[in-house]
Amino acid sequence: MALDEALMDSTDSTIILRIYGWNPSCVSIGYFQSINDINLKKCQQERVDVVRRMTGGGAVFHESELTYSIITKKYSQNILESYKLICNVITSALKKLGIDGQFIPLNDIVVNGKKVCGNAQTRKKNTLLQQGTILLKVNAEKMFSLLNVPQEKIADKEISDVKERVMGINRKFDEVADSLKQSACEIFNSGLYDSQLTKEEMELSEKLSLEKYSSEKWNFRR
């Protein structure tokens, strides 16, 4: 979270694609969510970290998944259009893996009606950040033991249990990452090069990590 914010602060005209995983596992909560949407006691028991995102949307359990961030100064002011463009990178990457993913506005990608990928955006200082996660495998029992999801969440869906709402794509992290990189190059019509973090980015990231994303003031703000 801290690194995403630091990169938002430092990026120039380059589009950044950051691909990462989590160790230890973590539950990230949306900017507008109540901390009570997470079962904090269970997270503590399972040694699962908790952090609030700077993006909206719902709580996500980060384990057995690939997380990505796309940071760019070139984006449509139309929010739906900007989600559509970036989610197109994901559906294209899934297609390369033989998976037919469908973008469901505003922020989901589903396969056979089940969510495999969620996305959330923020825009600050003329920079867009879209964070997203592709589920590789799902331990639904564990996931939903860590999240307090009201039954109202699925009131309009043809399922009786939130656990039926999600699925993993059952692919390896590296093959999904490669596919994502290829698709990003194609959709953004751009080359790709690996980049090291600058000293300033690392320092800002560490500062944000300590002072913001580890703080109760931030994580328990709602």
Add this chain to the structure above:
Amino acid sequence: MRNSSSVYKSKKLVQISLSYDEENHEIHSIKITGDFFLYPEDRLELLETNLIGVKVDRNILRKKIEESLIDSQTFGFDSKSLTEAIMQCI
């Protein structure tokens, strides 16, 4: 003073924690949470502040919400559904 809460399903979930004056029918404090999206994000704090002291009345609430969210974009709820979420607390 009475405290109340509601969970309202619009396109996204909207949860309201409300404290209101039963005699004057005015909002004393309100917290709006959920998995929705709002751009710019800090508009939610402004909305919560603007709702303090507002009469718990559908028309008045909706007008105040619309005024507070002008020039912002919401996804997952709108002024009508947010009004209903608040009214559910009463």
